[in-house]
Amino acid sequence: QSVLTQPPSVSGAPGQRVTISCTGSSSNFGAVYDAHWYQQLPGTAPKLLIYGNNNRPSGVPERFSGSKSGTSASLAITGLQPEDEADYYCQSYDNSLSGPVFGTGTKVTVL
Amino acid sequence: LLQESGPRLVKPSETLSLSCTVSGGSISTSYSYFWGWIRQPPGKGLEWIGSLYYSGSTHYNPSLKSRVTISVDTSKNQVSLKVSYVTAADTAVYYCARSLSYSGIIGRVDVWGQGTMVTVSS
Numbered sequence: 323q324s325v326l327t328q329p330p331s332v333s334g335a336p337g338q339r340v341t342i343s344c345t346g347s348s349s350n351f352g353a354v355y356d357a358h359w360y361q362q363l364p365g366t367a368p369k370l371l372i373y374g375n376n377n378r379p380s381g382v383p384e385r386f387s388g389s390k391s392g393t394s395a396s397l398a399i400t401g402l403q404p405e406d407e408a409d410y411y412c413q414s415y416d417n418s419l420s421g422p423v424f425g426t427g428t429k430v431t432v433l
Numbered sequence: 434l435l436q437e438s439g440p441r442l443v444k445p446s447e448t449l450s451l452s453c454t455v456s457g458g459s460i461s462t463s464y465s466y467f468w469g470w471i472r473q474p475p476g477k478g479l480e481w482i483g484s485l486y487y488s489g490s491t492h493y494n495p496s497l498k499s500r501v502t503i504s505v506d507t508s509k510n511q512v513s514l515k516v517s518y519v520t521a522a523d524t525a526v527y528y529c530a531r532s533l534s535y536s537g538i539i540g541r542v543d544v545w546g547q548g549t550m551v552t553v554s555s
Contacts, residue, residue, distance in 0.1 A: 324478055358541040367528055367545040368479065374541075411479055415538050421492055422532065422539050424479040425470075428528075 324403045325350065326412050326425035333431040334402045342428045344395045344412035349422060355415040357395035359388055362409040371410070372397060399430070435529045435546035441457040443523075443553050450514040453529030453546060454509070461507045463487050467539045468512045470503065472525040473548075480525075484532060484539050485512060492539065519553045526550050 327345045334340040344357065351357060357375050360368035370379050372388035375395065385401045395414075398407055412425035439451035453468070460468055469484030469492075483493035483503045493501050502515045516523055529546035532539045 355538070356540070358540070367548050368542070369545070370541060370543055373543075379543075413479075413541065415540065419495065421484070421494060422481045422542075424481065427478040 323428045325419070325423045326414060327424040328410075328412060328428045330426070331429045331431065332382040333433055334399075335433045336402055336404060338402050339398060339400045340402055340430065341399075342397045342410055342412075342430070344425045346393050346395070346407055346414060346423075348393060349418040350393075350414040350416040351395060352418055352433055353391060355417075357388060357390045358413045359386075359395075359397045360411045360413065363410065364408070365398070368411060369423075402430075404432050406430060434544050435478060435531065437527060437529050437549040438544045439549065439551070441549065443519055443551060444555050445553055446518055449514070449519050449523060449551055449553070450551065451514045451527055451529075451551070453512045453514075455512065455531075456510070458508050459507075460505055460510055461487055462513065465534055467492075467534055468505070469530055469532060469539070470512075470514045471528045471542070472529050473528070473542055474522075482514065482516075482527075484530075486534065524551065532552040543550045 343390040361371045362368040375390040376388045416423040436454045467484035470482040475485045485503045500517045526548040528548045530542045531544040
């Protein structure tokens, strides 16, 4: 029932840059609601990675960055590290749902 | 900060009941936050179930609204979830979550519980 679409998987070698797209619609990103991103390591709860489109909580490495434009958002990992291998989810608010919505999730593999 | 508790196994057609104990702050005075539930079926993505504001107002995912009740026990500083008439499709890890409030909009989740796996099976 996700209304935010992400690629199922992306991969890269250590040190490379990878990006994850998150495609929404006029009822979420297009209605100027923010994009947030979460990292979920295996067997653990998600952790807030990026909030308000491009802000990092304290303790999140600078190699993680976010952006939003129109009805889409994206997460970039610059200088991929082995510990970045995880699932990543975008999230926003949707005014047709009147609640938060999550992306379909993307598995990042470090080659 | 958030700790889920409740039965791990529920029979089909029965009611799933979970509690989330909040420590480090009072639910009833936290006007900056929503307190709610998010679930994740095995191998699948995250789904918002519903959220409760400190005033007691509730917001539910329309796809689950007819079966879900979220309530608060201020004396125990707990938020509870009930899902009625469960089926195997309700098998999931259930997370208690604190979301920031922006003028009534349920924003980002800044605190997650560790999650509890609930299986629906006879």
